[in-house]
Amino acid sequence: MLPLIATETPPVTPASSLRPMIDQDAAERAAAALLTALGVPLDTPSTQRTPARMVKAYAELLTPREYVPTVFPNEAGYRELVLARQVPFVSLCAHHMLPFVGTAHLGYLPGERILGLSKLARLLSSAAARPQIQEVLTQQLGDWLESQLKPGGAAVVVTAEHMCMTLRGAGAMGSTVTTSTWRGSLADPAARAQFMAMAGEGAR
Numbered sequence: 001m002l003p004l005i006a007t008e009t010p011p012v013t014p015a016s017s018l019r020p021m022i023d024q025d026a027a028e029r030a031a032a033a034l035l036t037a038l039g040v041p042l043d044t045p046s047t048q049r050t051p052a053r054m055v056k057a058y059a060e061l062l063t064p065r066e067y068v069p070t071v072f073p074n075e076a077g078y079r080e081l082v083l084a085r086q087v088p089f090v091s092l093c094a095h096h097m098l099p100f101v102g103t104a105h106l107g108y109l110p111g112e113r114i115l116g117l118s119k120l121a122r123l124l125s126s127a128a129a130r131p132q133i134q135e136v137l138t139q140q141l142g143d144w145l146e147s148q149l150k151p152g153g154a155a156v157v158v159t160a161e162h163m164c165m166t167l168r169g170a171g172a173m174g175s176t177v178t179t180s181t182w183r184g185s186l187a188d189p190a191a192r193a194q195f196m197a198m199a200g201e202g203a204r
């Protein structure tokens, strides 16, 4: 579940409620122990500070940036597709804690509520800043749009390269994974096709 709940008068979400509890010292000790157990020497000029750098990097990837998902009444009565295209994100694969990096198209057909435009990108980066599974991330974004905006339809298409797939294991360098969710009237095949055309995704 996403921790962010929007209303017409959104409460300011305290940053502390979004941030994971990170014990810097314990994490550095554990990172040093992990690297040592993996046979990585920590007494060279380039690796002396590596446990601390690792912790800082992971902490950053696991910490959502604070934002308020402002939802407004749809006073103009705009009913056509609102689409944020190719919004970049980085997340951590929950299975390997290696990054997966990609872009998402997020769109909805407004009902009575609309979302501040920049918030689609914020929503994505917030949902990505945790150990994630791409399929789950895609569903969570769709769930959030559906429950918070009560739109006529919503869709999320996520395409990402998973380092756990491309750098190791299958070694499928350069390959990407695409997941999608189609809600309400955007589940209709013609609406899907229009969504993909607007997103700049030609027939594949």
Ligand SMILES: [Zn+2]
Pocket: 093, 094, 095, 096, 097, 098, 162, 164, 165
């Ligand atoms: Zn993985």
